[in-house]
Amino acid sequence: MISTTMKLGGGGKATNDFIKNYIIKYFGNVYLNELRDASKLMINGNISFTTDSFVVKPEFFPGGDIGKLAVYGTCNDLAVSGAKPKFLSLSLIVSEGYSLEKLDKILNSIKHAVEEIDVKIVCGDTKVVERSEEPSIFINTTGIGELAVDLNNYNKINIGDKVIITSDIARHGLAVLSERNELNVDTEIISDCCNLYKIFEHVGYDGIKFARDATRGGVAAVLNEIKEHCNKGFLIEEDRMPIEESVKYLCEFLGFDMLEIANEGVAVLICENDRADEIVLKLKELEIAKNASVVGEVTDCEKVLLKNIYGGLRVVEMPDGNLLPRIC
Amino acid sequence: MCLGLPGKLVEISEDKTFGIVDIAGTKREVSLMILPEDVELGDYVMVHVGFAISKMDEAQAEETLKAIMEYYDGDDIEIQG
Amino acid sequence: MEMISKFRDKDIVKRLLDNIYKESKADKIYNIMEVCGTHTMSVSRFGIRGLLPKNIRLISGPGCPVCVTAQGEIDMIFDLLKHNDVIVAVYGDLMKVPGSDGRNLLELKAEGKDIRVVISPLDVLKLKNEQKKDIVFVSIGFETTNPATAGLIDTIVSQNLNGFYVLMLNKTMPEIIDVLLDDNELDVDGFLCPGHVSVITGESLYLPIIKRDKAAVITGFEPVDILYSVLEIIRQINSKNFYIKNNYGRVVNSLGNEKANKLVDKYFELADSMWRGIGVIKNSGLKIRKQYKYLDASERFGLRPSDKSEIDGCKCGEVLKGKILPNMCGLFGLACSPENPVGPCMVSSEGACAAYYKYEI
Numbered sequence: 055m056i057s058t059t060m061k062l063g064g065g066g067k068a069t070n071d072f073i074k075n076y077i078i079k080y081f082g083n084v085y086l087n088e089l090r091d092a093s094k095l096m097i098n099g100n101i102s103f104t105t106d107s108f109v110v111k112p113e114f115f116p117g118g119d120i121g122k123l124a125v126y127g128t129c130n131d132l133a134v135s136g137a138k139p140k141f142l143s144l145s146l147i148v149s150e151g152y153s154l155e156k157l158d159k160i161l162n163s164i165k166h167a168v169e170e171i172d173v174k175i176v177c178g179d180t181k182v183v184e185r186s187e188e189p190s191i192f193i194n195t196t197g198i199g200e201l202a203v204d205l206n207n208y209n210k211i212n213i214g215d216k217v218i219i220t221s222d223i224a225r226h227g228l229a230v231l232s233e234r235n236e237l238n239v240d241t242e243i244i245s246d247c248c249n250l251y252k253i254f255e256h257v258g259y260d261g262i263k264f265a266r267d268a269t270r271g272g273v274a275a276v277l278n279e280i281k282e283h284c285n286k287g288f289l290i291e292e293d294r295m296p297i298e299e300s301v302k303y304l305c306e307f308l309g310f311d312m313l314e315i316a317n318e319g320v321a322v323l324i325c326e327n328d329r330a331d332e333i334v335l336k337l338k339e340l341e342i343a344k345n346a347s348v349v350g351e352v353t354d355c356e357k358v359l360l361k362n363i364y365g366g367l368r369v370v371e372m373p374d375g376n377l378l379p380r381i382c
Numbered sequence: 383m384c385l386g387l388p389g390k391l392v393e394i395s396e397d398k399t400f401g402i403v404d405i406a407g408t409k410r411e412v413s414l415m416i417l418p419e420d421v422e423l424g425d426y427v428m429v430h431v432g433f434a435i436s437k438m439d440e441a442q443a444e445e446t447l448k449a450i451m452e453y454y455d456g457d458d459i460e461i462q463g
Numbered sequence: 464m465e466m467i468s469k470f471r472d473k474d475i476v477k478r479l480l481d482n483i484y485k486e487s488k489a490d491k492i493y494n495i496m497e498v499c500g501t502h503t504m505s506v507s508r509f510g511i512r513g514l515l516p517k518n519i520r521l522i523s524g525p526g527c528p529v530c531v532t533a534q535g536e537i538d539m540i541f542d543l544l545k546h547n548d549v550i551v552a553v554y555g556d557l558m559k560v561p562g563s564d565g566r567n568l569l570e571l572k573a574e575g576k577d578i579r580v581v582i583s584p585l586d587v588l589k590l591k592n593e594q595k596k597d598i599v600f601v602s603i604g605f606e607t608t609n610p611a612t613a614g615l616i617d618t619i620v621s622q623n624l625n626g627f628y629v630l631m632l633n634k635t636m637p638e639i640i641d642v643l644l645d646d647n648e649l650d651v652d653g654f655l656c657p658g659h660v661s662v663i664t665g666e667s668l669y670l671p672i673i674k675r676d677k678a679a680v681i682t683g684f685e686p687v688d689i690l691y692s693v694l695e696i697i698r699q700i701n702s703k704n705f706y707i708k709n710n711y712g713r714v715v716n717s718l719g720n721e722k723a724n725k726l727v728d729k730y731f732e733l734a735d736s737m738w739r740g741i742g743v744i745k746n747s748g749l750k751i752r753k754q755y756k757y758l759d760a761s762e763r764f765g766l767r768p769s770d771k772s773e774i775d776g777c778k779c780g781e782v783l784k785g786k787i788l789p790n791m792c793g794l795f796g797l798a799c800s801p802e803n804p805v806g807p808c809m810v811s812s813e814g815a816c817a818a819y820y821k822y823e824i
Contacts (some may be wrong), residue, residue, distance in 0.1 A: 240409040300407030366510015368822040378555030382813040384659035386608035388466040416723040431625045432583020443713035
């Protein structure tokens with residue numbers, strides 16, 4: 055069998071073979087191996103619980119693939135809420151005709167990601183749907199984490215707190231877009247897709263009041279979301295925003311706002327004013343956060359403002375969700 | 383009305399109708415069909431909607447900066463690249 | 464990117480601003496129009512308006528090709544999409560422009576219409592087209608962009624390619640400059656002339672401006688470029704000595720780009736064109752010449768501009784003529800925002816209204 059067919063999701067022998075030869079082979083653990091209807095888990099204290107679906111196209115892009123993304127994405131949501139990722143569910147929706155070789159590659163990539171984060175896949179599901187156009191794959195993961203501290207409490211945010219961006223921005227969105235070949239640009243930009251739990255493992259939680267990863271909608275969306283909930287504002291400085299030169303100029307070439315581009319390995323941390331510099335120093339010891347920077351602070355003005363290098367100010371609006379290259 | 387960015391020519395087709403420009407690491411094919419000047423590898427061209435519309439004149443860029451300097455009465459200032 | 468970064472230098476910007484403060488007279492109001500949408504964007508993005516003295520007013524003119532296109536012409540794109548067997552290729556700038564029924568191209572795409580975004584007319588030739596549908600390129604733009612469309616047609620003709628058509632909504636600058644200058648209500652002392660249009664047209668385009676004793680300075684798009692030209696305009700106004708000055712010599716040749724103009728002339732001829740809020744201006748647009756009419760999408764698909772006028776309350780027309788600032792429109796920020804734009808000045812991110820909404824505080 056070189057591509058998926060309907061029988062793979064049909065619940066018969068093909069399904070059982072797939073579970074045995076792929077799922078258990080790659081992800082087998084004490085919870086999963088029993089193949090119960092529902093897994094029995096034990097966790098002490100508060101948990102964090104989140105879910106996310108992954109539909110990225112193309113499914114392989116420089117710096118990652120849909121499998122790696124599906125693990126990191128959900129685990130990063132747990133990590134930035136203050137939890138240690140423990141358990142994951144894995145649901146695959148594949149259209150008939152999807153290459154088994156690609157599926158195998160994706161599962162292999164998932165295996166590496168779960169091993170790196172030390173999270174267990176404890177349940178899952180595979181469905182095959184009729185193909186429409188190009189055979190495609192969608193993945194849903196749901197995650198449970200052990201909550202260490204609550205990093206999603208808006209009430210903790212105070213005026214004067216510092217804003218840290220943990221890595222240079224806008225790489226993931228541009229890497230995926232360029233890989234699509236629609237814009238006929240050839241770039242060496244690589245997705246920043248990575249495990250953000252490492253940050254908290256390394257830096258701890260001291261001095262960090264709030265965290266969120268800047269995925270779809272980029273830094274602009276995250277700061278505007280936080281602003282909405284805490285009735286405060288932000289003043290960030292353009293020349294402190296970490297960004298690679300190639301990324302910056304590709305944004306300019308296509309007419310994009312770098313703050314609106316998706317990231318998969320960038321966290322926005324809101325920190326106690328007098329701890330921020332020390333946290334950044336510690337962050338910089340990590341490869342994934344070597345470009346971390348304090349970019350601004352929390353203000354009382356209920357707007358997200360960006361100060362450029364000349365001292366000019368502009369409002370950073372909530373992105374409208376459409377990333378369209380422009381000629382003007 | 384017209385977003386344009388300078389790109390450095392890193393490839394020129396044999397018949398000189400097409401080239402590839404490098405814009406800070408990103409490469410993109412551009413048409414040289416309407417470019418009036420002769421160009422060689424390493425030249426900068428202004429790119430708009432996939433067409434090189436003008437060869438950039440680096441000496442002129444320096445001229446302009448120099449002219450701007452002459453607007454001042456104060457000390458010379460260092461220009462950072 | 465030295466070619467760019469030197470023209471963003473913080474110290475030079477500071478020096479230029481010092482001079483602007485020193486040389487502008489506090490009791491005089493300087494009204495300066497930027498005709499180009501990309502200037503509008505730069506002014507807003509770099510916060511230039513806020514850096515200038517209050518008596519120096521930057522007014523956004525009719526330089527955004529999406530904004531100036533009349534509703535009746537925009538509707539031709541929607542009429543074209545009533546044909547199910549076409550692929551319509553557009554610049555991203557057009558995707559959010561509402562048709563007369565309020566829907567935009569993003570919505571039509573979601574409903575299954577085959578709409579593709581391209582960043583160059585030549586990319587149209589590379590579109591995936593397994594079902595061999597007709598491909599229509601919707602061409603908008605001014606002098607800078609017009610040669611690129613001519614380049615597409617030239618390629619189609621010389622390579623004898625089938626199944627490609629062009630919908631021409633292009634416009635040209637000379638007539639709109641005259642219309643602006645003839646407007647008695649227009650109170651402008653100098654123009655930041657569009658750098659990339661000038662690459663093609665050369666300096667002569669701006670002769671009517673200086674004939675009316677107004678400054679005309681060809682300007683690039685970086686902060687140093689813009690402030691250098693603002694200072695130049697202040698000097699011309701103060702000395703009452705008006706002339707065309709090319710401050711963008713690194714890109715603009717004073718005589719323009721003859722090769723590009725010849726190509727445009729080969730495939731296009733002047734035609735009357737409908738401008739938003741202004742109406743039909745004679746010879747202010749381009750149409751495909753007779754011998755290449757078979758490539759004209761309006762012929763192939765029977766498209767005519769509708770007589771639909773602008774949406775009620777929308778003051779884009781007045782904004783484009785520099786008569787009001789975007790925030791003086793009753794819809795601004797209320798019924799009309801970048802998320803739900805009513806008029807094209809809010810749709811196009813280089814439109815004066817969108818730039819105001821997004822960047823001005």
